[in-house]
Amino acid sequence: MMTEGKTSPRVPMSKHRVEAFSDGVFAIAITILVLNIKVPELSPGAIQHGGLWRMVIDQWPKLLSYVISFGIVGLYWVGHHLMFHYIKHTDRVFLFLNNIYLMVIAFMPYPAALLGQYGNEQAAIAIYGGTLITAGLMYTMLWRYATSHHRLVDPRLSDRLIHLVNKIILAAPLVYLLAIGLSFIQPRLSLVIYFIIPLFYIVPGPIDRLMSREAEHLEELNRT
Amino acid sequence: MMTEGKTSPRVPMSKHRVEAFSDGVFAIAITILVLNIKVPELSPGAIQHGGLWRMVIDQWPKLLSYVISFGIVGLYWVGHHLMFHYIKHTDRVFLFLNNIYLMVIAFMPYPAALLGQYGNEQAAIAIYGGTLITAGLMYTMLWRYATSHHRLVDPRLSDRLIHLVNKIILAAPLVYLLAIGLSFIQPRLSLVIYFIIPLFYIVPGPIDRLMSREAEHLEELNRT
Amino acid sequence: MMTEGKTSPRVPMSKHRVEAFSDGVFAIAITILVLNIKVPELSPGAIQHGGLWRMVIDQWPKLLSYVISFGIVGLYWVGHHLMFHYIKHTDRVFLFLNNIYLMVIAFMPYPAALLGQYGNEQAAIAIYGGTLITAGLMYTMLWRYATSHHRLVDPRLSDRLIHLVNKIILAAPLVYLLAIGLSFIQPRLSLVIYFIIPLFYIVPGPIDRLMSREAEHLEELNRT
Amino acid sequence: MMTEGKTSPRVPMSKHRVEAFSDGVFAIAITILVLNIKVPELSPGAIQHGGLWRMVIDQWPKLLSYVISFGIVGLYWVGHHLMFHYIKHTDRVFLFLNNIYLMVIAFMPYPAALLGQYGNEQAAIAIYGGTLITAGLMYTMLWRYATSHHRLVDPRLSDRLIHLVNKIILAAPLVYLLAIGLSFIQPRLSLVIYFIIPLFYIVPGPIDRLMSREAEHLEELNRT
Numbered sequence: 001m002m003t004e005g006k007t008s009p010r011v012p013m014s015k016h017r018v019e020a021f022s023d024g025v026f027a028i029a030i031t032i033l034v035l036n037i038k039v040p041e042l043s044p045g046a047i048q049h050g051g052l053w054r055m056v057i058d059q060w061p062k063l064l065s066y067v068i069s070f071g072i073v074g075l076y077w078v079g080h081h082l083m084f085h086y087i088k089h090t091d092r093v094f095l096f097l098n099n100i101y102l103m104v105i106a107f108m109p110y111p112a113a114l115l116g117q118y119g120n121e122q123a124a125i126a127i128y129g130g131t132l133i134t135a136g137l138m139y140t141m142l143w144r145y146a147t148s149h150h151r152l153v154d155p156r157l158s159d160r161l162i163h164l165v166n167k168i169i170l171a172a173p174l175v176y177l178l179a180i181g182l183s184f185i186q187p188r189l190s191l192v193i194y195f196i197i198p199l200f201y202i203v204p205g206p207i208d209r210l211m212s213r214e215a216e217h218l219e220e221l222n223r224t
Numbered sequence: 225m226m227t228e229g230k231t232s233p234r235v236p237m238s239k240h241r242v243e244a245f246s247d248g249v250f251a252i253a254i255t256i257l258v259l260n261i262k263v264p265e266l267s268p269g270a271i272q273h274g275g276l277w278r279m280v281i282d283q284w285p286k287l288l289s290y291v292i293s294f295g296i297v298g299l300y301w302v303g304h305h306l307m308f309h310y311i312k313h314t315d316r317v318f319l320f321l322n323n324i325y326l327m328v329i330a331f332m333p334y335p336a337a338l339l340g341q342y343g344n345e346q347a348a349i350a351i352y353g354g355t356l357i358t359a360g361l362m363y364t365m366l367w368r369y370a371t372s373h374h375r376l377v378d379p380r381l382s383d384r385l386i387h388l389v390n391k392i393i394l395a396a397p398l399v400y401l402l403a404i405g406l407s408f409i410q411p412r413l414s415l416v417i418y419f420i421i422p423l424f425y426i427v428p429g430p431i432d433r434l435m436s437r438e439a440e441h442l443e444e445l446n447r448t
Numbered sequence: 449m450m451t452e453g454k455t456s457p458r459v460p461m462s463k464h465r466v467e468a469f470s471d472g473v474f475a476i477a478i479t480i481l482v483l484n485i486k487v488p489e490l491s492p493g494a495i496q497h498g499g500l501w502r503m504v505i506d507q508w509p510k511l512l513s514y515v516i517s518f519g520i521v522g523l524y525w526v527g528h529h530l531m532f533h534y535i536k537h538t539d540r541v542f543l544f545l546n547n548i549y550l551m552v553i554a555f556m557p558y559p560a561a562l563l564g565q566y567g568n569e570q571a572a573i574a575i576y577g578g579t580l581i582t583a584g585l586m587y588t589m590l591w592r593y594a595t596s597h598h599r600l601v602d603p604r605l606s607d608r609l610i611h612l613v614n615k616i617i618l619a620a621p622l623v624y625l626l627a628i629g630l631s632f633i634q635p636r637l638s639l640v641i642y643f644i645i646p647l648f649y650i651v652p653g654p655i656d657r658l659m660s661r662e663a664e665h666l667e668e669l670n671r672t
Numbered sequence: 673m674m675t676e677g678k679t680s681p682r683v684p685m686s687k688h689r690v691e692a693f694s695d696g697v698f699a700i701a702i703t704i705l706v707l708n709i710k711v712p713e714l715s716p717g718a719i720q721h722g723g724l725w726r727m728v729i730d731q732w733p734k735l736l737s738y739v740i741s742f743g744i745v746g747l748y749w750v751g752h753h754l755m756f757h758y759i760k761h762t763d764r765v766f767l768f769l770n771n772i773y774l775m776v777i778a779f780m781p782y783p784a785a786l787l788g789q790y791g792n793e794q795a796a797i798a799i800y801g802g803t804l805i806t807a808g809l810m811y812t813m814l815w816r817y818a819t820s821h822h823r824l825v826d827p828r829l830s831d832r833l834i835h836l837v838n839k840i841i842l843a844a845p846l847v848y849l850l851a852i853g854l855s856f857i858q859p860r861l862s863l864v865i866y867f868i869i870p871l872f873y874i875v876p877g878p879i880d881r882l883m884s885r886e887a888e889h890l891e892e893l894n895r896t
Contacts, residue, residue: 017305020244020692024251027696031778032256032704039785052795056786067775074771081689099298103291106255113263114280123276241529244468248475256480323522327515330479337487338504347500465753468692472699480704547746551739554703561711562728571724 015090018098019081025102026077029109033069036113037062064191065116071198073108076135079169083139086153087146094152097145101138107131115191125183125190129176132194136173143169172197239314242322243305249326250301253333257293260337261286288415289340295422297332300359303393307363310377311370318376321369325362331355339415349407349414353400356418360397367393396421463538466546467529473550474525477557481517484561485510512639513564519646521556524583527617531587534601535594542600545593549586555579563639573631573638577624580642584621591617620645687762690770691753697774698749701781705741708785709734736863737788743870745780748807751841755811758825759818766824769817773810779803787863797855797862801848804866808845815841844869 037059042051080101090098111128118124146152147162179193261283266275304325314322335352342348370376371386403417485507490499528549538546559576566572594600595610627641709731714723752773762770783800790796818824819834851865 017243017247019689021247021251021301023689023693024248024696025255027693028252028255028700029258030774031697031700032259034701034779034781035259035704035707037782039782039789042790047790047793050795052786052790052793056795056799066779070775070778071771074768074775077693078767078771095302096298099295099302102254103294103298106294107258107290109258110261110263114276117263118266118271118276121271121276123274123280127280241467241471245471245475245525248472249479252476252479253482256483259483319526320522323519323526326478326522327518330518331482331514333482334485334487338500341487342490342495342500345495345500347498347504351504465691465695469695469699469749472696473703476700476703477706480707483707543750544746547743547750550702550746551742554742555706555738557706558709558711562724565711566714566719566724569719569724571722571728575728 015084015087018090018095019084022080022084022098022102023077025106026073026080029106030070030073030077032109033066033073033112036109036116037066061119062116064195065112065119068115068191068194068198069108069112072132072194073105075198076105076139079139083143083146083165086157088154089152091152094142094145097138097142101135101142104131104135104138108135119191120187122183122187125187126180128194129180129183129190132176133173133180136169136176140166140169140173239308239311242314242319243308246304246308246322246326247301249330250297250304253330254294254297254301256333257290257297257336260333260340261290285343286340288419289336289343292339292415292418292422293332293336296356296418297329299422300329300363303363307367307370307389310381312378313376315376318366318369321362321366325359325366328355328359328362332359343415344411346407346411349411350404352418353404353407353414356400357397360393360400364390364393364397463532463535466538466543467532470528470532470546470550471525473554474521474528477554478518478521478525480557481514481521481560484557484564485514509567510564512643513560513567516563516639516642516646517556517560520580520642521553523646524553524587527587531591531594531613534605536602537600539600542590542593545586545590549583549590552579552583552586556583567639568635570631570635573635574628576642577628577631577638580624581621584617584624588614588617588621687756687759690762690767691756694752694756694770694774695749697778698745698752701778702742702745702749704781705738705745705784708781708788709738733791734788736867737784737791740787740863740866740870741780741784744804744866745777747870748777748811751811755815755818755837758829760826761824763824766814766817769810769814773807773814776803776807776810780807787866791863792859794855794859797859798852800866801852801855801862804848805845808841808848812838812841812845 040055042055046055108131111124111131114124115128143162143165147157150157153162175193175197179190182193183190264279266279269275270279332355335348335355338348339352367386367389371381374381377386399417399421403414406417407414488503490503493499494503556579559572559579562572563576591610591613595605598605601610623641623645627638630641631638712727714727717723718727780803783796783803786796787800815834815837819829822829825834847865847869851862854865855862
């Protein structure tokens with residue numbers, strides 16, 4: 001079904017249409033994360049004694065889950081777009097792999113709610129991490145399917161860039177696996193890792209600069 | 225009202241605008257499916273004895289409903305786009321048929337919630353299947369209205385492709401009707417069918433290849 | 449603030465951007481209407497005695513409210529696009545009038561929920577109708593602001609078309625006012641009117657054909 | 673990390689893609705505000721005695737919060753687009769600053785719910801104002817990052833316009849800070865300020881006209 005170098009029947013659908021639909025799913029999934037933070041009912045007595053401040057402050061784990069999840073989904077959105085920058089065509093199999101990827105992304109509000117409510121529980125941390133790992137693996141599959149024998153990408157795209165992106169994509173699931181492992185020792189440590197990962201992708205590292213250089217190289221090739 | 229070969233008054237609305245709105249409705253309907261999976265409150269005692277794992281595992285019917293429904297709505301989205309690839313104009317009647325079609329798609333989160341909560345009940349299975357059949361029939365109406373006497377499609381589109389697409393579209397409602405029938409004997413069998421249908425459309429079959437060949441033929445016609 | 453014929457400071461924002469944002473709001477408002485139909489909890493005993501069928505059937509007022517509201521919001525979306533077809537520029541005042549219009553559209557899920565739950569109550573019918581009337585009046589204001597002295601529209605747009613659209617737009621709020629009045633006599637009659645209005649706009653009437661002819665005329669002017 | 677005048681590694685992502693994603697988040701955040709207004713259950717007895725009217729009227733604080741929040745988020749959307757009008761490129765750091773900005777915007781439904789339910793409480797007013805201030809500061813950071821040494825904007829953009837926009841952007845957070853301060857004296861006064869701010873941006877003031885003139889000047893430069 002995914003024989004290398006062979007395209008499945010081409011579907012007459014431009015990549016822009018797939019991008020627009022994916023953007024919609026990302027934007028909705030990321031925005032409904034806030035629905036996990038509910039405003040509870042307070043008795044008039046509780047309100048009078050500064051209960052609202054305390055109540056809101058007690059919701060910090062939900063707020064933290066919101067911030068972490070928004071950061072991570074935002075990161076996946078950036079990654080999805082960087083990938084689509086290199087993709088020139090789509091085919092039937094790619095469309096369905098992309099839909100499965102979106103299914104995992106759109107699922108995020110559930111593990112985010114779990115983490116916000118039971119952030120110290122191993123189950124919540126593992127399910128959250130498991131979802132992220134699944135998303136990462138689906139992302140890897142999308143990239144491998146698109147690039148093997150340059151199936152759906154520019155034929156001049158260097159193998160070096162393809163493999164580099166492969167490694168960068170796979171790095172995140174490995175770290176998330178580590179976070180799940182750490183949850184057996186100290187659940188809070190896992191949360192710290194979930195929080196730090198998105199920050200890593202902002203600071204431009206050496207790998208990042210290499211990718212950027214390669215991208216510029218490709219752009220030059222396009223111009224000439 | 226739908227006299228063959230006659231267009232209703234043309235509306236000055238490009239098909240791209242209709243596509244963008246439809247994409248939005250599809251993307252939202254598919255993404256809010258996850259709201260059906262709620263995180264229940266657990267007593268501190270229940271949590272301590274591994275209750276969170278059990279609770280999450282007990283939610284597997286809702287998760288399954290999410291996966292099935294995401295797959296099916298995703299499939300309908302792909303189908304909607306393939307159809308719009310062939311459509312060149314829109315008219316007033318087409319716009320409203322499309323709105324009714326979207327009404328059925330946007331309704332999906334409700335039968336999906338029913339199926340997730342009462343997956344063994346005949347009522348849930350029948351309402352779920354009934355919604356899918358209605359969607360399929362609306363989709364057929366859209367295609368028939370657009371293609372009869374090549375009302376809104378390229379005049380060079382072959383009758384063979386038109387009838388082939390007609391058959392492919394109608395296949396799904398028939399299978400869903402079968403699934404409802406099977407629910408009288410064994411409800412779980414119906415669920416299996418709901419789950420399998422989307423997979424069928426990924427594996428390229430002989431019919432699929434024919435459609436793809438026809439599409440390429442049309443593309444050639446466009447180029448010359 | 450809305451002196452005829454004078455444009456407020458032009459904002460460097462294309463009409464396409466405003467259209468895209470409005471489309472998003474319309475698509476979301478129309479799709480979250482389904483969230484008003486909740487799946488209630490049933491006791492195992494109630495389920496056994498065919499309770500799920502009865503429960504779903506008892507929800508028909510909510511389903512009806514969904515169908516009516518989807519039809520009406522869909523209609524407003526079509527109208528919004530027809531209007532934007534004629535608009536060439538935007539300005540600051542127009543942007544804010546449009547935002548207020550969207551505020552009324554995005555509010556629709558609330559009166560729709562009221563109507564679904566208390567469909568026989570005068571309050572629900574009046575609030576629903578009141579929201580529709582407000583939407584209609586805001587729509588009128590948008591059109592009048594854009595067309596007075598051809599402020600934001602094509603200077604060649606005929607006054608006849610402008611006034612015709614004015615009348616068509618104002619027709620709906622008047623009928624909704626009638627529906628509210630009828631609710632004092634017989635609430636169900638109001639529901640019938642809410643349901644019938646969208647259907648009216650599908651069947652091409654004499655006014656509709658005139659508008660269509662004018663639109664074609666303008667298109668011709670554009671071509672030459 | 674934000675060294676003036678230096679661009680972080682360029683990402684191959686057009687500003688239009690970022691705009692589309694941001695539009696999606698804005699449209700969703702603004703539309704789900706209505707979900708904060710719930711239809712409560714009424715006993716049949718309460719309904720009979722005009723209870724539905726009273727119940728709906730009692731929800732006025734939630735309705736007011738909806739109107740205020742829709743106005744403010746709509747304003748931020750207009751501002752976001754005006755900013756993107758001047759931006760020519762994006763880079764990695766800008767993308768992430770924009771994502772953090774969107775995180776604050778997408779958070780709005782929560783403080784809006786707080787304000788709707790506990791509008792007289794200092795906590796609700798302060799958290800609402802705090803969110804608006806954070807949004808304003810993120811917006812300032814976006815603009816400063818993009819314009820310092822004309823990093824991501826047109827090199828011919830005048831320093832005068834850049835600083836003027838800086839001041840206009842910073843004005844709102846300052847007023848919101850004032851609103852929080854006033855909440856210690858009279859909470860209702862804060863609500864009035866929240867309500868008035870969006871209106872200010874509609875009436876074209878002297879500053880506004882200057883900005884408009886500068887914008888026209890830049891457009892001229894683009895044409896020549």
